[in-house]
Amino acid sequence: MSISIQGIKQKAFIIDEKDSLCKKLSMLIEGHCTIGVKEAIKKYGYTEQRYYQLLKQYNQGGAGALTDKKRGSDKQPVRTQEAVNQTIRLRFLDPFASAGVISQKLKQIGYNVSRRSVERTITDYGLQKKRIR
Numbered sequence: 416m417s418i419s420i421q422g423i424k425q426k427a428f429i430i431d432e433k434d435s436l437c438k439k440l441s442m443l444i445e446g447h448c449t450i451g452v453k454e455a456i457k458k459y460g461y462t463e464q465r466y467y468q469l470l471k472q473y474n475q476g477g478a479g480a481l482t483d484k485k486r487g488s489d490k491q492p493v494r495t496q497e498a499v500n501q502t503i504r505l506r507f508l509d510p511f512a513s514a515g516v517i518s519q520k521l522k523q524i525g526y527n528v529s530r531r532s533v534e535r536t537i538t539d540y541g542l543q544k545k546r547i548r
Contacts, residue, residue: 439469439481446470494536498526502536 430437438459446455446466456466472480498521505517512520514533521528537543 435483436478436481440473440478442466443470443473493528494532498528498532499536499540501526502528502533503540503542506537506542 430441432438442455442459442461443466445458446452447470450458452463452466456463461469469481501521501524502517505512505520509516514537515530518528518530518533521533
């Protein structure tokens with residue numbers, strides 16, 4: 416899908432719907448200069464609040480401030496695949512060891528994994544102890 420900006424000479428400038436930077440910038444230009452804010456937010460599918468947030472970002476940092484940022488945490492995950500593998504290995508070596516004990520053993524061999532992370536791994540892989548009645 417694409418967005419069309421109509422010019423004076425009845426020529427259209429086509430913007431790809433997936434290009435978020437161009438979409439935001441075009442909305443701001445049209446909202447500010449030609450069709451007005453209400454029509455622009457209707458055309459581009461944004462809310463009025465978001466329009467003014469983008470306008471503020473543009474005024475503070477130019478077009479570069481409108482680019483989409485990477486989502487998610489910047490921190491590296493503690494439960495790496497290697498740490499998960501070691502947790503599973505330690506669980507199979509000693510099936511009756513608690514999550515706290517496994518966490519301590521992991522710390523001794525160089526993995527900084529909390530007790531709660533060990534518990535999550537045990538639950539995710541179905542390694543809980545079988546209760547005997």
